[in-house]
Amino acid sequence: MTNLILIIVGSALIHNVVLNQFLGICSFLGVSKQIKASLSLGGAVIFVITIASAVAHLLYTYLLAPYGMDYMKTIVFILVIAALVQIVEMFLKKTSPAIYTALGIYLPLITTNCAVLGVALTNVQDGYSFIESVFSGFGTGIGYTIAIVLLASIRTRIREEAIPEAFRGAPIVLIAAALMSIAFMGFADLSF
Amino acid sequence: MNKYVERLYNGIIRENPTLILMLGMCPTLAVSTRAMNGIGMGLSTTAVLILSNLVISLLRKHIPDQVRLPSYIVIVASMVTVTELLIEAYLPSLYEALGIYIPLIVVNCIILGRAEAYASKNPPVLSVMDGLGMGIGFTIALTLAGMVRELLGNGSIFGYSILPSGVDPIGIFVQPPGAFLVIALFIAILNGFHIRTRQRHLVESTGCDRACGACAAPCEEKKGEKDA
Numbered sequence: 459m460t461n462l463i464l465i466i467v468g469s470a471l472i473h474n475v476v477l478n479q480f481l482g483i484c485s486f487l488g489v490s491k492q493i494k495a496s497l498s499l500g501g502a503v504i505f506v507i508t509i510a511s512a513v514a515h516l517l518y519t520y521l522l523a524p525y526g527m528d529y530m531k532t533i534v535f536i537l538v539i540a541a542l543v544q545i546v547e548m549f550l551k552k553t554s555p556a557i558y559t560a561l562g563i564y565l566p567l568i569t570t571n572c573a574v575l576g577v578a579l580t581n582v583q584d585g586y587s588f589i590e591s592v593f594s595g596f597g598t599g600i601g602y603t604i605a606i607v608l609l610a611s612i613r614t615r616i617r618e619e620a621i622p623e624a625f626r627g628a629p630i631v632l633i634a635a636a637l638m639s640i641a642f643m644g645f646a647d648l649s650f
Numbered sequence: 651m652n653k654y655v656e657r658l659y660n661g662i663i664r665e666n667p668t669l670i671l672m673l674g675m676c677p678t679l680a681v682s683t684r685a686m687n688g689i690g691m692g693l694s695t696t697a698v699l700i701l702s703n704l705v706i707s708l709l710r711k712h713i714p715d716q717v718r719l720p721s722y723i724v725i726v727a728s729m730v731t732v733t734e735l736l737i738e739a740y741l742p743s744l745y746e747a748l749g750i751y752i753p754l755i756v757v758n759c760i761i762l763g764r765a766e767a768y769a770s771k772n773p774p775v776l777s778v779m780d781g782l783g784m785g786i787g788f789t790i791a792l793t794l795a796g797m798v799r800e801l802l803g804n805g806s807i808f809g810y811s812i813l814p815s816g817v818d819p820i821g822i823f824v825q826p827p828g829a830f831l832v833i834a835l836f837i838a839i840l841n842g843f844h845i846r847t848r849q850r851h852l853v854e855s856t857g858c859d860r861a862c863g864a865c866a867a868p869c870e871e872k873k874g875e876k877d878a
Contacts, residue, residue, distance in 0.1 A: 478826050480680035484759060487675065529735060532753040533727040540720060572676050572757040579750055624842035628672060629834040636830035643825065 462593045465586075469597035472646055475573050476605040477639040482573035486606055487631055489564075496610040500603025502561040504596065506546060506568045507577055510539050511595025514578035515588050535578045543568055573602055608638060654779045661783025668791035669840055673759040677751050678792055679829040685808050688796030689789060690744040691751065694733055696785025698755050701729040703769040703781035710770050722765045723756070730755045760784060791836075798832050799823045 473479060476486045482503070489499050514535050522531055547565045550558040568574060577598045581591040612634045621630050667673045674695070681691045705725050706713075713721045734752045738745045745752065755761070764784055769777040797807055803823030805813030813819060822828050 480676050480826070480829065481754075483675040483679060484673075487672075529731060532731050532734070532756055533724065536723055536727050536756050537720070540723065572754050575757055576750060576754055579753055583750070623845055624838045625834075627837075627841070629838040629841065632830045632834035632837070636827045636834065639827040639830055640822070643827070 462589065465590055465593045466597035466600070467648070469577075469594050470601035470604065471642065472648060474601045474605055474642050474645075475576070475598045476602055477635065477642045479576065481576040482571050482602055485567065485571055486602075486609065486635075487628070490606050490610040490613055490631070493607060493610045493614065495564075496606045497603070498561055499564045499567075500599070500606055502564040502568055503571065503573065503602050504599030505561075506539075506543060506565070507574050507595045507599040507602075508592060509546065509595075510542055510574050511577055511581055511591045512588070513538055513542060515581060515586070515591040518582050519588075531579070531582060532575075535575055539574050539578070573598065605638065605642075609635060612638075654776065657776060657779040658783040658786070661780065661785070662787040662790065665784075666787040666791060667760045667763075667784050668788055669836060671763075672837075673763055674788060675833075676754065677758060678788075678795060679826075679833060681748055681751055682792055682795035682799055682829060682832070683803070683824045684747070684800050685793055685796035687744075687747050688792035688794075690737075690741070691748055692785065692789025692792045694737060694748070694752060695755055695758060695760070695788055696782065697733050698726065698729045699761055699764060699781035699785045700778055701732075701781075702726045702761055703764060703777040704774055705729070706765045706769040707772060707774040707777035713770075718770065719762075719766075722762060722770075726761050726765070727756045760788060795829075795832055795836065799828055802832075803828055 469475070475481050476483065485499060490496050517534060517538060518531060522528060522534065543565060547558075550561070550565075577595050581594055584594075586594055609631070613631060616630060616634065625633070661667070665671055668675070668678050677691050677695070681687045702722075702725050706722060709721075709725075730753060733755070734745075737748075737752060764780060768780045772780070801807055801812070802820050803825070805811055805817070805819035823832065
């Protein structure tokens with residue numbers, strides 16, 4: 459049990475997927491203009507990453523590894539993630555329209571979010587068990603959501619500030635991310 | 651200007667994927683801790699870009715429109731796997747240094763973006779030149795970022811120590827926050843240059859490229875703003 463808690467805290471805070479591993483930067487910078495949109499995207503990412511980690515682990519252990527097709531994992535994982543996103547989207551549309559409208563356009567965008575593929579690959583690399591993979595995926599999703607919602611809050615605050623002209627737009631957002639990253643480095647000293 | 655040379659100029663200067671379009675930020679931020687890593691990552695991505703642009707351009711009349719994105723992804727993923735195996739076999743130290751970011755070339759927005767925006771509509775030789783130009787532009791940006799970070803954070807360039815003894819390097823520049831800071835400064839300098847010459851408007855936070863799912867969100871948002 460402690461092991462699983464450690465995995466969640468580790469992947470959400472200590473090795474934060476965005477601020478420490480640099481995965482999913484594209485959407486982190488692109489969607490973080492509004493807090494609401496960031497929350498929706500975060501929800502969609504948690505959802506997809508958790509399922510994708512589980513499916514990728516099963517496929518790897520029962521299909522790729524026994525037949526010595528380890529080298530196929532990148533191709534298989536990216537296809538599975540793309541298909542999975544489609545299925546999740548159709549399933550939600552039918553069963554729970556409320557969640558579907560909340561996650562809306564963000565679901566299909568997750569296919570090319572490198573965080574999803576990144577977690578599936580690192581889970582295999584670290585030799586995680588099925589439960590560990592699911593928890594590591596879930597923790598990563600939480601970490602992504604924390605980071606993007608925090609950045610969105612910062613961006614709504616600095617929107618009205620007198621920023622030097624050259625730093626408007628992308629640079630000031632990256633500097634905010636740098637400061638967040640420094641703050642998150644503090645978590646590296648967490649010990650249990 | 652010759653149309654082939656124009657492709658190179660376009661990729662390196664006018665539409666530099668990293669500094670102007672802000673595509674492929676993940677590897678740019680992640681592997682630029684050393685100048686050598688920047689070159690290695692840049693050249694690997696260039697190889698994948700050229701190969702996938704070539705294959706997609708050759709198959710452009712045979713891939714049905716409805717399934718083109720999945721087809722592109724399979725082609726790109728195959729090229730990445732080939733490149734990964736080659737690096738693992740011949741450049742094991744680079745393979746160690748880049749780690750997970752080699753397979754992640756698959757989801758690099760630059761590659762799918764060029765496939766969709768250029769290679770799917772243009773003949774093979776032009777597409778290869780386009781891939782080469784974009785790849786060189788990416789490599790230059792990565793190497794520059796790597797050089798600055800390595801110099802400030804480690805006191806060396808390409809592994810050669812150049813700081814006099816007694817001067818301590820600023821360690822944070824080779825840590826994650828340094829990546830954000832250095833890229834922010836790069837773009838701010840470019841912005842300052844553009845403001846002075848009034849050539850173009852400021853660099854937006856992400857390029858609006860339909861092909862890149864994760865990057866398309868801001869475009870949807872902008873469309874919404876226009877409609878409203």
